Amino acid sequence: MGTSSQTIAERIQKRMDDLTRAERQLALSVLENYPASGLGPLASLAKSANVSVPTVARMVQKLGYKGYPDFQADLREELSAIAKGPIAKHETWAGAAPSEHxxxxxxxxxxxxxxxxxxxxxxxxxxxxxxxxxxxxxxxxxxxxxxxxxxxxxxxxxxxxxxxxxxxxxxxxxxxxxxxxxxxxxxxxxxxxxxxxxxxxxxxxxxxxxxxxxxxxxxxxxxxxxxxxxxxxxxxxxxxxxxxxxxxxxxxxxxxxxxxxxxxxxxxxxxxxxxxxxxxxxxxxxxxxx
Amino acid sequence: MGTSSQTIAERIQKRMDDLTRAERQLALSVLENYPASGLGPLASLAKSANVSVPTVARMVQKLGYKGYPDFQADLREELSAIAKGPIAKHETWAGAAPSEHxxxxxxxxxxxxxxxxxxxxxxxxxxxxxxxxxxxxxxxxxxxxxxxxxxxxxxxxxxxxxxxxxxxxxxxxxxxxxxxxxxxxxxxxxxxxxxxxxxxxxxxxxxxxxxxxxxxxxxxxxxxxxxxxxxxxxxxxxxxxxxxxxxxxxxxxxxxxxxxxxxxxxxxxxxxxxxxxxxxxxxxxxxxxx
DNA sequence: ACAATTGTGAAAAGAATATCACAGGGCGTC
DNA sequence: GACGCCCTGTGATATTCTTTTCACAATTGT
Missing domain, CATH: 3.40.50.10490 (Glucose-6-phosphate isomerase like protein; domain 1)
Structure with a gap:
């Protein structure tokens, strides 16, 4: 799952259109405090995104995961990949663009x-x-x-x-x-x-x-x-x-x-x-x- | 718990001397892949550090946490603080006014x-x-x-x-x-x-x-x-x-x-x-x- | 050899998760 | 404006996974 080159955040962004209102609300909440919010228990995530528990469960499966723990594992993998690399800094605002943009x-x-x-x-x-x-x-x-x-x-x-x-x-x-x-x-x-x-x-x-x-x-x-x-x-x-x-x-x-x-x-x-x-x-x- | 100004990594470093051999081995493993490894299940952490499950349980309590989930919560909190980036440090913008203004x-x-x-x-x-x-x-x-x-x-x-x-x-x-x-x-x-x-x-x-x-x-x-x-x-x-x-x-x-x-x-x-x-x-x- | 440390295996308690049926509401359609 | 579809939340439940804690054996260092 975590083998793909793109980050989970990107993957969520990409599929944003397929998502329904509550799911989008959830996705945004995940991205807002990324990746920490996704590493807590499912119930806390649901609460902080103001959606119901089943909505979270439904979405992670929609994203192609076997379940929430599977999703978390992927997140952790990505997190450790980031941490290994050169210290990722927040020197640019639009991270996807060069700093001269x-x-x-x-x-x-x-x-x-x-x-x-x-x-x-x-x-x-x-x-x-x-x-x-x-x-x-x-x-x-x-x-x-x-x-x-x-x-x-x-x-x-x-x-x-x-x-x-x-x-x-x-x-x-x-x-x-x-x-x-x-x-x-x-x-x-x-x-x-x-x-x-x-x-x-x-x-x-x-x-x-x-x-x-x-x-x-x-x-x-x-x-x-x-x-x-x-x-x-x-x-x-x-x-x-x-x-x-x-x-x-x-x-x-x-x-x-x-x-x-x-x-x-x-x-x-x-x-x-x-x-x-x-x-x-x-x-x-x-x-x-x- | 997460209120102290120092990171969890620092806190662990500090108490390194109080720890026993297996605990030190565990601590080093946690720091090696920080903070991702601490966010997984207790058993995986134990395995990746080559220590037993009770050792992990014992240590987090030694560090002052109520249990492993409590420790994880603190880690997540720290993670989201880091992700907020450098500007989060700016406590108050209008220096002449209190921060609740x-x-x-x-x-x-x-x-x-x-x-x-x-x-x-x-x-x-x-x-x-x-x-x-x-x-x-x-x-x-x-x-x-x-x-x-x-x-x-x-x-x-x-x-x-x-x-x-x-x-x-x-x-x-x-x-x-x-x-x-x-x-x-x-x-x-x-x-x-x-x-x-x-x-x-x-x-x-x-x-x-x-x-x-x-x-x-x-x-x-x-x-x-x-x-x-x-x-x-x-x-x-x-x-x-x-x-x-x-x-x-x-x-x-x-x-x-x-x-x-x-x-x-x-x-x-x-x-x-x-x-x-x-x-x-x-x-x-x-x-x-x- | 003794004391402290650590691992084993297991069992029990506790959480978290997955899933279901159902109800309410928004929204589009006719 | 009424009907029906789809999305969503609620509450309950079964299931699975984690965590905690045993007692006891093995190991290590002194």
Whole structure:
């Protein structure tokens, strides 16, 4: 069984299409903590993959093994083969690709961005920002620019579920002055501005400031001029081997913020989410499985 | 048991002097093929070390374990810690915050997602996908759903700079059938579909498929049903400590793809980018400094 | 020769595994 | 919207494999 040149992980990958939903879920769980999870008792594997015991038994036979112990034996064989060879290191991210492959270089750069971003962030400022954005008594305006409006909308979509009373403004559109008419003292603007910094965004921030609104700014390490207007400034590192900048780190911050706010306001959010679920079910917009 | 900082191998080494001859022989055998040999049945270990079964049983208890299964559990735990790789060492990302702070927990999860995503990705498929998306002779349709349309648009915005002949389609809108009218043989659809998978997206993919278009799918580890229609399937891990899934890893893949394509087509892209720069200068949409 | 160590063989206790029948649910089909 | 198929989980059971622990003999080293 273990004689074939490909690893068990590869073999599972290959047959992924033949597998059913629960089996795929199981396969992914095996691959996720590979190979350790497959070396424990069948029952623990089933539990950690959230599938039933028979599903595991059925699958290993589907994969061509006589039984679970047979499968484990193969895993152990592979493990000892790996250990014998030169110390297998995790120096590349996409193991199947050479380290110069763009996937590895890019991922490397992004991880680096995340590292430095997190090293410089002020958790207190972050928490304050979350509190501001979560505050239902303030109207929430989310502002993005030419590229960053995608991030803005991502935040908007989730905040929409969490709380009422919010607006998505696109600074590059010529409709934004209308929104400002209603904005006032105590409202909150979440502004996204990374280079190249946009004049419209700056103007919008200035006006919001004049009207006594709070401003939370997502920007890059060079800091948009909006930072002079901002009450809280969350900066991310965005350099990657590309002609453009990376939005991934900012996305990570945004998602962290969503998660933090969702925790903060869980009691009231839950109800809204459940209602939303029901609505989705009714409209049959989504499918449940497969 | 597995809480101590030292590995089991080290612990055995340390106590080597306390061991008797047969036990030492056993210990050496365990270390020789570490950790695979310890993960098999007790009897096989005894045999491969040329000691008796009771010797093994006696020794693991001497090492402080309740029994052989307990010893194995510890080994597995260590194995999975090793497999996690070098970055697992990074206990906290945002050093200024405690490790339980959402910033750290979330970042940890995302890094984990990135690692498993990269471990499972097929670089050849990725390159093929890039080539398809870069091919100017094919019309490019980019399709997103309720949440994923933000990612779709992000890709669209950048591809717009790189090449002509592309369309952004939102599967949740009711205008998408119009776009399909023009789609045909050889065109390319980039489809985003993560759970909860959307019926509209599936239908759209089916129709595109029927018309002989190529489909590149961005999805999550549970794989949207669209994968049956897709020529290339790029999956990302999206689990985070939140009520929602994370788009960060998918964003990373998208940006990697943009970067790869930009490199592929640099000669023709440069001109387009320069033209764009000029246009932006003229419209004074952006500011040059500060 | 004595004491400690180790192996033998066996038996009992304990786990883990394989398998079954059945029920519930999703999904496609008509 | 109803029917039926396929997948999946539950719970129970039989079976097989492991582990644990005996008592006792063999071996080794001192």
């Amino acid at each position: 763009i996937l590895n270089r890019f991922t490397e750069a992004v991880i680096d961005n995340i590292r430095t971003t997190m090293a410089h962030i002020d958790p207190v400022a972050f928490d304050d920002a979350c509190a501001l954005v979560a505050d239902r008594s303030r109207h929430l305006y989310i502002v993005g620019g030419r590229v960053t409006h995608t991030l803005a909308e991502y935040l908007f979509l989730h905040m929409q579920v969490i709380r009422p009373n919010l607006t998505h403004v696109q600074s590059t559109s010529n409709t934004w002055p209308h929104y400002l008419l209603n904005a006032g003292e105590g409202d909150v603007f979440v502004v996204f501005d990374v280079r190249r910094y946009e004049n419209n965004t700056l103007k919008l921030a200035e006006l919001a400031r004049e009207r006594g609104a709070k401003i939370v700014l997502f920007t890059d390490q060079w800091r948009s001029p909006v930072h002079r207007m901002a009450d809280i400034c969350l900066t991310s590192q965005i350099i990657v081997p590309s002609a453009w900048d990376s939005a991934t780190t900012t996305m990570l911050l945004v998602e962290s913020m969503i998660s933090a706010i969702q925790t903060l306001t869980w009691d009231s959010t839950r109800d809204r989410m459940e209602e939303l679920e029901e609505l989705f079910d009714k409209t049959k917009l989504f499918r449940k499985f497969t | 959402i910033l750290n927990r979330f970042t940890e999860a995302v890094i984990d997602n990135i690692r498993t995503t990269m471990a499972h990705i097929d670089p050849v498929a990725f390159d093929d996908a890039c080539a398809l998306v870069a091919d100017r002779s094919r019309h490019l349709y980019i399709v997103g759903g309720r949440v994923t349309h933000t990612l779709a648009e992000y890709l669209f915005l950048h591809m717009q700079v790189i090449r002509p002949n592309l369309t952004h389609v939102q599967s949740t809108s009711n205008t998408w059938p119009h776009y399909l009218l023009n789609a045909g043989e050889g065109d390319v659809f980039v489809v985003f579909d993560v759970r909860r998978y959307e019926n509209n997206t599936l239908k759209l993919a089916e129709l595109a498929r029927e018309r002989g278009a190529k489909i590149v799918l961005f999805t999550d580890q549970w794989r949207s049903p669209v994968h049956r229609m897709a020529d290339i399937c790029l999956t990302s891990q999206i689990i985070v400590p939140s009520a929602w899934d994370s788009a960060t890893t998918t964003m990373l893949l998208v940006e990697s793809m943009i970067s790869a394509i930009q490199t592929l087509t640099w000669d023709s892209t440069r001109d387009r980018m320069e033209e764009l720069e000029e246009l932006f200068d003229k419209t004074k949409l952006f500011r040059k400094f500060t």
